[in-house]
Amino acid sequence: MESFTERVITIIQHIPAGKVMTYGQIGQLAGSPRGARQVVRILHSSSEKYNLPWHRVINAKGEIGIKAEDAASHQKWMLESEGVTFTDRDTIDLEVCRYHPESF
Template sequence: MNPTFNDQVYAILSQIPVGTVTSYGEIAKLAGHPSHARQVARVLKTLPPNTKLPWHRVLNSRHHIALPLGSPSGQEQRQRLLNEGATVDGARVSFPSRS
């Protein structure tokens, strides 16, 4: 049985390590559907609030938080990234280089 697109997204999402981020487009590409970045965003939007999947490590293609920064979800994403050592300048996210 072939995994669904959602299952593929969940599997890829579960493998994003602490201290790194990826984009909706990269997840879509890894799932075999390179033109489905918006669908990845829809999948993440439907995750339950208590999910253990690291949805907060997924950004837009410019490495910006795509959620409105004033929204509860945008604030949660920002705080989770800060807790993992990210620098968040407005919506732009970066991590220190690893040696």
């Protein structure tokens, strides 16, 4: 049986370009409905090792969760380069851009 961490990594690896998922959505799909903070931890510790498309993971409000201005700007640029558009309030319309995988 796969661990929660392995399921999270697999889910993130499958987010297609131009789509996003939320931390909580990934946690729930991986088996922990309240696992958003665990997803953040996994992204922080495993993005480079597994070459994860970390920039496709955002918060439930459709915002970039990174607080560091340079990193947030980089994430926004990466998403825009994949065709994701932002509102005038720097949020992403989750109705349009959220990825809904069948299952994992």
